[in-house]
Amino acid sequence: MITIGPYRLTGHAFLAPMAGVTDLPFRRLCRRLGAALAAGEMLSADARLWDTAESRRRRDHSGEPGPRVVQIAGGDPAMMADAARRNADAGAEIIDINMGCPARKVCNKEAGSALLRDEALVAAILEATVRAVEVPVTLKIRTGWHPDSRNGVRIARLAEAAGIRALAVHGRTRACRFEGEAEYSTIAAIKRAVSIPVIANGDIDSAGKALRVLAETGADGVMIGRAAQGRPWIFREIEAALAGGPLSPPPGAAEARDIMLAHLRDLYDFYGPTAGVRIARKHIGWYCRERPQAQAFRQSVMQVESAEGQLARVREYFDALAALPAAAAA
Numbered sequence: 001m002i003t004i005g006p007y008r009l010t011g012h013a014f015l016a017p018m019a020g021v022t023d024l025p026f027r028r029l030c031r032r033l034g035a036a037l038a039a040g041e042m043l044s045a046d047a048r049l050w051d052t053a054e055s056r057r058r059r060d061h062s063g064e065p066g067p068r069v070v071q072i073a074g075g076d077p078a079m080m081a082d083a084a085r086r087n088a089d090a091g092a093e094i095i096d097i098n099m100g101c102p103a104r105k106v107c108n109k110e111a112g113s114a115l116l117r118d119e120a121l122v123a124a125i126l127e128a129t130v131r132a133v134e135v136p137v138t139l140k141i142r143t144g145w146h147p148d149s150r151n152g153v154r155i156a157r158l159a160e161a162a163g164i165r166a167l168a169v170h171g172r173t174r175a176c177r178f179e180g181e182a183e184y185s186t187i188a189a190i191k192r193a194v195s196i197p198v199i200a201n202g203d204i205d206s207a208g209k210a211l212r213v214l215a216e217t218g219a220d221g222v223m224i225g226r227a228a229q230g231r232p233w234i235f236r237e238i239e240a241a242l243a244g245g246p247l248s249p250p251p252g253a254a255e256a257r258d259i260m261l262a263h264l265r266d267l268y269d270f271y272g273p274t275a276g277v278r279i280a281r282k283h284i285g286w287y288c289r290e291r292p293q294a295q296a297f298r299q300s301v302m303q304v305e306s307a308e309g310q311l312a313r314v315r316e317y318f319d320a321l322a323a324l325p326a327a328a329a330a
Helices: 026-033 055-060 077-089 112-115 119-132 152-162 186-192 207-217 234-241 253-271 273-288 294-300 307-321
Strands: 014-015 071-075 095-097 136-142 167-171 197-202 219-223
Touching: 014 234, 026 219, 026 253, 071 077, 077 095, 077 119, 077 186, 095 119, 112 119, 119 136, 119 152, 136 152, 152 167, 152 186, 152 219, 152 253, 186 197, 186 207, 197 207, 207 219, 207 234, 219 234, 253 307, 273 294, 294 307
Parallel strands: 014 219, 071 095, 095 136, 136 167, 167 197, 197 219
Antiparallel strands: none
């Protein structure tokens, strides 16, 4: 069982924070389907940027099962400490620090994975943030800045010394972005170097892959990002496999339909019907990819402007799949 501060988690599969994806409806869905923890979308440490509709939604954790995780990013120790304090005062139960995002707009502001080049600054940020709050602070990193400079082990030791309570490691450097295959040997070395929980991240797209990565790295858990898009049930599949059961098949068309319809309704409630329909389109695309006639369905449903019409098209498509023989509908 993974323990982060006072929290004993019931599982070992975490949802990775993803901008534009891991909003409140998606986090709640993934938690219902077995995710042990789900961090919110990355929030700038600059509180001056929080007074926007987007930032307010990112800080909304209403109805979310605990522990509630807020991820912050920034390159100034004092600003990071202040952001952590403000979020903890607002109800965050775990503060997660992002030093793993490879996006240029984040790295250009000396935040995210750009910080891995400056180990002294990393230490200052971690120490200031941990001192600022009473809630546990966790950290997400990559294996380093560049394949020629994998300093993940040194960063992990700095993190443990600063009081970080758990560490998620993506098995790529910042320079690799999301290209090529993730490597897990650095994650294994990090796990051997520290005593805090280590969560392996990168290219884990099935229960079988999760088992292999855990065996290869010795990590305490896995973090799932892109593989959860359109497949939020991956968390329960991983937990079932970790419990020693057989690798379970994905849900049939009828169950996938019901999960999807509930998700869409939650999006409409959260964003309002107009914005909810627009945001739902990418999720619909993810849910139906690799299913029969998916391209024609996507082209059709993307033209629908109303929530009622979107729900009806989705229901019709998945009802038709449910009527097919199981092999044809998979």
